[in-house]
Amino acid sequence: MNGEISFMDWVGIGSIVTLICVLIKSYWDNEGIKERFNSLSKEQNNLKDAIEKLINDKHQILINGNGNLLTNLKSEREITTKETVSIKHDTKFIYDEILEERTSRRNLYQNVSNASEVLKTIDIMRETIVQNANLEVQNQQLFLKVNSLEEKIVDLSNQPKNEEISKLRSSIRSFESQLARFEDGGYNEAEEIKGALRRILNDLEG
Numbered sequence: 001m002n003g004e005i006s007f008m009d010w011v012g013i014g015s016i017v018t019l020i021c022v023l024i025k026s027y028w029d030n031e032g033i034k035e036r037f038n039s040l041s042k043e044q045n046n047l048k049d050a051i052e053k054l055i056n057d058k059h060q061i062l063i064n065g066n067g068n069l070l071t072n073l074k075s076e077r078e079i080t081t082k083e084t085v086s087i088k089h090d091t092k093f094i095y096d097e098i099l100e101e102r103t104s105r106r107n108l109y110q111n112v113s114n115a116s117e118v119l120k121t122i123d124i125m126r127e128t129i130v131q132n133a134n135l136e137v138q139n140q141q142l143f144l145k146v147n148s149l150e151e152k153i154v155d156l157s158n159q160p161k162n163e164e165i166s167k168l169r170s171s172i173r174s175f176e177s178q179l180a181r182f183e184d185g186g187y188n189e190a191e192e193i194k195g196a197l198r199r200i201l202n203d204l205e206g
Contacts, residue, residue: 149200172197 105119149172 146197146200149197172200
């Protein structure tokens with residue numbers, strides 16, 4: 001019939017509409033895929049930039065670290081060089097002293113009849129000087145200990161503690177026993193130290 005749409009026409013129209021829907025859906029799907037692709041591409045670029053930055057930072061850190069390492073090695077090498085020069089200087093000085101002493105002894109044997117006795121006396125005097133120097137060092141150390149004890153007494157005078165005072169008394173008595181050898185060596189300072197220790201003990205007991 002001329003004014004009516006046949007079944008086949010409806011089928012054709014339906015197919016066209018379906019095709020149009022499929023095309024529209026495919027278009028939007030393609031747009032979504034394109035947008036997703038652009039997003040992934042952007043993320044890839046960001047990741048690439050981050051990796052490059054990380055590599056550059058690590059490279060810079062490595063350069064700085066190597067620079068610091070080289071600086072430290074240079075400084076240590078300079079210190080070692082100075083110490084080596086100092087050791088060589090000291091060694092040469094000692095060697096020269098030994099040669100000079102050997103020459104002096106040989107000349108003494110050649111020109112003095114009782115050279116052995118003279119050298120023995122010199123060696124005894126040298127040993128005495130060394131011992132006196134050591135005693136003087138120990139004497140100064142005892143003076144420092146006494147001063148330290150006096151400072152502790154001042155601190156304890158504000159907040160007395162029986163246990164610490166007892167320890168101080170014990171330390172002072174041990175110092176007094178150490179002074180015996182100084183008195184045997186004829187040091188007047190030993191008596192002065194003992195006097196200072198007695199004053200400290202009196203302060204503790206007072």
